[in-house]
Amino acid sequence: MAEAGINYAAVFQALPGMVALLTPDLKYADVNEDFARLSGRTREQLVGLYLFDVFPDNPNDASATGARNLAASLKRVLATGERDTMALQRYDVESVERPGEWEERYWSPVNAPVVGPDGRVVLLVHRVEEVTALIRARGGPEGSHTRVLEAELYTRARELQEVNERLRMAHAREREVALALQEAMLPTPGPVGHHRAAVRYRPAVGSLNVCGDWYDLVDLPGDRIGVAVGDVVGHGLHAAGVMGLLRSALSAASRVADGPARALEVLGLYARSVEGAENTTAVETCIDWDTHTIAYSSAGHPPPALLRTDGTVEFLDQATDPPLGARPDHVPRPQATIAFTEGDTLVLYTDGLIERRREDIDTGLARLADSLTRHRAAVPERLADAVLLELLPTGGATDDTALVIVRL
Structure with a gap:
């Protein structure tokens, strides 16, 4: 028995459909029960033998190409280490009981690599779907033609499934890289003076929805700090990269600019030189x-x-201007000031926290x-x-969410 009590040899034999394991020199290493049964061969007539000695092309038919096509597919898998889904193939299989007699068969193969620790292909998984029954006529030539079309459509559907799976895996890899990039550029901030602050970043659910949200907290001269959040339009690795550029630029600008409005003006001018930065939104505050x-x-x-100590909430909406790059000409941005008392709380966030489809x-x-x-x-x-917990959807949001909370 293998680890965790699973008998993988028994599992392999019980797999539905025809599955064979091939060595890199294309000899049968093992076959499951369905492969032996449906191919009309015993295990002894398969294991250890060269694939194309067992199933050669019909020498009596010059148009027979099934074996040659299969050989090309297997060589591609060995060379690239990538799975290969073949179109519907016609094979003429020689009868074991009646040598010299060939039966027309239709198989739909998929070939996949098994890679060893050194990255080389050590085995080939050769899975075959027997579709001869779909091809054989039910009522004459017209029925035969219909069955061929059905089988071709079936094969094309399987090929699309393979393509979709590869795209899903590629998107998943991009998501992992984008998340790693965001985590590197959005570290947990250190203490902001003697004040208490909390930050959160929640990525969107789904491989395509990693976005460009960011937050930033910086110490400023005197008993002051700058707090900002922003949101780059778009998804994926490129949006995460643009986010990093804009976050760094705003962080630097907020340290030298005369107030939040001037910092955003500098960021807007810089954003014009960054592809993908158009229509980025951001808010900068100075406490x-x-x-x-x-x-x-x-x-x-x-x-x-x-958030006031008495529980009332005021939204700071008296100094709002269009997103970065929305105006063709440079125009000074507005700035407003509001007083706070000790114990109040400032909350900055991105739209993933509050916006929902078809909701005001x-x-x-x-x-x-x-x-x-x-x-x-x-x-x-804890806040x-x-x-x-209360505002994000139970199954996860479709947009990123950044949240910064500062106790004043």
């Missing part, structure tokens, strides 16, 4: 504990929320305000978890 004020400016981004954005904002009010006594870490 000043000496004056107990928050200065903010938004480039088309959902408004930050200010005000509904999402109201849902956020209600959640913040009910959990206002929680420390930032962040509670908001995400």
Whole structure:
């Protein structure tokens, strides 16, 4: 018995359909019960023998190409290490009981590699679907032609399934790389002075939906910090790369610019030189504990929320301008200031937290305000978890979500 009590030899023999294992020199290493039965051969007539000695092309038919096509497919798998799905093949199989007599058969093969530790192909999985019954006529030549078309359509459907699976795997790999890139560029921030903050990033569900959301917290001169979030349009690895460029640029601009509006103006000018940065949204805030004020400016981004100690929520929407690159000419961006008291909480987020299809954005904002009010006594870490739990869909969101919570 193998590990975990599974008898893989028995599993292989019980596999439905014709499955054979071939060595790199195309000899049968093993066959399952269906392969032996449906091919009309015993295991002794297969295992250890060269595939095309057992099933050669019909020497009496110059148009017979099934064996040659199969050989080409198997060589491709050995050379590339990639699975190969063949079109419907006609084989003339010689009768074991009546040598010299050949029976017309139709098989639909798939060949896949088994790779060893060194990356080389050590075995070939040769799976065959017997479709002769679909080809044989039911009522004369016209019926035969119909069955051939049915079998061809069936084979094409299987080929599309193979292509879709390869695309899915490629997208999954891209998603992994994009997530790794985002994690590298969105590390957990260190302490922001003596103030308490929590950050969260939740990727979208699905291999194609990794997006370009980001957050940033920076220490500024005096008892001040800059807090920003942004969202790049698009999905996948490219969006994640653009996100990294814009996040770094805004982080640098916020350290030297005279306020959030100027920082976003600098970011907008830089975004013009970055392909894919058009229509990015972002909001920049500057929290000043000496004056107990928050200065903010938004480039088309959902408004930050200010949770008061009494449970009321104010959305900071008095300095909103179009997204980056939305205007052909440079125009100064607006900036607004609001006062806060000790114990208030500033919440920045991306649209994945509040937006839902076929729902007005005000509904999402109201849902956020209600959640913040009910959990206002929680420390930032627990408040962040509670908001995400209540606002994100149970099965996962179709858009990324970034969330920053700062206790003032």
